[in-house]
Amino acid sequence: MKTPPPVQLPRSARIVIKLGTGVLTSGIGQLDRARIEAIAGQVAGLRRDGARVVIVSSGAVGLGMGRLGLKHRPAELARKQACAAIGQRLLVDEWQRAFDPHGITIAQVLLTHDDLRLRRRYVGVSRTIEQLLAYETVPVINENDAVSAAEIRFGDNDTLSAMVASLLGADFLFILSTAPGLVDLDGTGEIMPHVRRITPEIEGLARGTTSVTAVGGMVSKIAAAKLATKAHCGVFIASGAEPDILPRLIAGEAPGTYFEPDGRGMDARKRWLAFFQRPCGTIRVNDCAVPVLQREGRSLLAVGITGVEGAFAEGDIVDIAAPDGTVIGRGVARFDAEAIRRIAGKSSDEIRRLFPGRRRVEVVHRNDLVLL
Structure with missing residues (x-):
């Protein structure tokens, strides 16, 4: 199996890791603690190498569904918000428990689209996350589903992770889910290890999701990769179930798809105009x-x-x-x-x-x- 090319982490690399609900749970409302602990260990290793890491974590709605005994994702907004309010505490507690053996403190950051769309709030969010990184914490970011109405939603955490990567000027974004990468469904049927440019043909390979707890699917992941690469950030899409997925992707030894960053750089204000607006x-x-x-x-x-x-x-x-x-x-x-x-x-x-x-x-x- 072909794998993505190895990448060189710059000194003090900035890395955003997005984890989908399917990676973090083994069923509706059932956390996969072994996997969360494994990811925490890999993040601790990246930090020892000098990287600054931010996690964008899905799972709050699914955990809330499990606590309430729901089998299907609610269609009504208020019910989804209630599930998120219940599940978010469970999610954050689990992340802190996983990082405790490594002596790492996490910080919860909940965002709506307006927090990044409105300039003053965008600057405030940026300064807060920068200070959290200076304190050597691992910010764990999620959409504030408990209060997000349709007009202030990101839509999915793939999009949120790409916006966070742009906000921070990240070097790499890792989108980890149940998808092993971008599959050439119209050709070989194999994972495409390397995408130099996201063309309409590449976008046409994307499909949605059928999960009862997730949103987005490959369509949202390709859209997120397109946004992040234009912010000069390299993007990996891979399966979070793979052992030691983060160091192996960096070394070019794990299956997945790597999207090269766009060669054109933008300053922070231009990125805000380009990627954070409606x-x-x-x-x-x-x-x-x-x-x-x-x-x-x-x-x-x-x-x-x-x-x-x-x-x-x-x-x-x-x-x-x-x-x-x-x-x-x-x-x-x-x-x-x-x-x-x-x-x-x-x-x-x-x-x-x-x-x-x-x-x-x-x-x-x-x-x-x-x-x-």
Whole structure:
């Protein structure tokens, strides 16, 4: 069996490890303590080598289901939230018990999407996790399912783990679940050990999940890998049931799939714009504007705009789409949607006559614009 290539951990490497419900449990509500202890031991080994490790742990809803005697994941939001509230304490207690023999303290961090979408909260979360790492703890992160409504949910912990990797500027993200890696279902039927670029063909190999306690499946894992690699983070997808999976993946000795990081780096604010938002609308641009944005790195001016979709205010995050509808960028709108409709296609001089009090007439300034 082919395995992913070995990777070199930089000094003081930053590593995010996402563990799915299927890895942590042996049935609904039944924790697999031996596996949790094994993962804790591997994390302790990485820390001895100088790495700083963050865990994104699923399992709270499933543990709550087990404590309540439920056989199927509740469809009603309030019931899922109740299961999460019950199961989260059990989950954190188990992680601390597993790390106690190694003298490691864990820290619970529960997040909603708004904690990363809103800039001030994003900065606050970043500073908190950085301080926890400075205290040499292992942050254990989960979505705050007990309070998360649909509009502030990440959707799954694969997405959350990729966002955390981007937030921290992680070197590697390990997504461990019951899936052994990305399988070439349309070809050889074998695990693809190495993906240099996530293409539409690669995305087409993904499938969902049939687990009664899990969400996402390979579809969400590929989406997470796409996000993390664009944040210059290498991503492994592998089975958490494999013995010593973390050191063996690093050494190139375990089955799984490795996704190479994108070569383009982004600063922290650009990553926040690119990966943490739910845009409020879309600005459509003409063919001339696309190369100006993509190749010359200039601001978006009204003269290149052909239309607007949605209702948004000045300061909201918006997508920028090419004539064929492809989203090529994202940024902060300096005019509201109605104003952009008025100025679309106009020159800067015309805009100054319409808005004589404005000093700047860029619709999206290049400092507030990221290409996707």
